[in-house]
Structure formats: structure tokens, C-alpha cells
Amino acid sequence: QVQLVESGGGLVQPGGSLRLSCVASGNIHRFYSMGWYRQAPGKQRDLVAQIAPGGSASYADSVRGRFTISRDMTKNTAYLQMNSLKPEDTAVYYCAAGFRLSDPNYWGQGTQVTVSS
Numbered sequence: 001q002v003q004l005v006e007s008g009g010g011l012v013q014p015g016g017s018l019r020l021s022c023v024a025s026g027n028i029h030r031f032y033s034m035g036w037y038r039q040a041p042g043k044q045r046d047l048v049a050q051i052a053p054g055g056s057a058s059y060a061d062s063v064r065g066r067f068t069i070s071r072d073m074t075k076n077t078a079y080l081q082m083n084s085l086k087p088e089d090t091a092v093y094y095c096a097a098g099f100r101l102s103d104p105n106y107w108g109q110g111t112q113v114t115v116s117s
Contacts, residue, residue, distance in 0.1 A: 002028055002106050004095045009111030016115070017083045022095030022108055024076040034071055034078040035101045038091035038113075045094070049080060050101045063089075085115045 008020040020036065028034075035050030049069040051057045057069050068081040078095060095108035 002026060002097070004097060004106055004108035006093070006095050006108040006111040009093060009113045011114045011116065012085055013117050014086055014115055016085050017081070018085065018113060020080040020082070020093055020095075020111060020113075022078045022080075024097060024106075027076060028097050028106070029099070031099060032097045032105070033099070033101050034069075034095070034097045035104075036069065036078075036080045037094045037096055038089075039094070039110075040091040043091075047096075047101055048093075051078065082113070085113075087115050089113060090115050 003025040005023050008018060012018055031053055033050055033052050035047055037045050037047050039045040048060045048063050049067055051069045051071050059067060066084045070079045091113060092110040093113050094110045096104035098105035
């Protein structure tokens, strides 16, 4: 089965930046979208960014203009560049892949992002 392996989380100060990576083992379906969810304690898991096979990207209002999702099809890898981080961005971030990211076929294990002074 396909596995998604995430990396890049950590502790940063407000206004700082992090870049998350998600590597899929083997080749995922050519028509899969990839994206990033996040979940804070006591909160629901929300989709914050997604990218289609053709490269079009979309974002949640809370991160638009600060986060950028990208994808390298040759490496089966997705990235999330996070700039101007705020304390409210603190969450576990999960990579996901599937035909529809409202119901992903595959999930990563999650990586913790903490934004605090």
C-alpha cells in the first residue's frame, strides 16, 4: 500500500517560516490530488491546502497568502511552505492524497507545528 511520510515540523516564533515535506512511497495514482490538513487539540481536522495533478492549488481562507503548496510529480513529493506563522497555526499537520481530498485515500502520520514566543 501507499505510505505518506511527513517531515519538517517544529517550533518557530510568530512571523517565522517552516517547510513541510510529504513523500509518497512508490507512485501514487496519476489522478490523485495531494493536500495538507491540520488539527489542534479539541478542534476538527481541516483541509488547509490542496493541489491537483495539473498543478492548480487552493487554500483555506485562514492561510491564503501565507502558505504555498507545491508538488514534484517526479519525486512523488508534496510541500507546504508556511510563512508569517501565527500562534493559531499551531497544530498537527497531516499530508493526504486521493481523488477527492474531502475523503482521502491515504494519510500521513502527522507532524507537529508549534508557533510560540
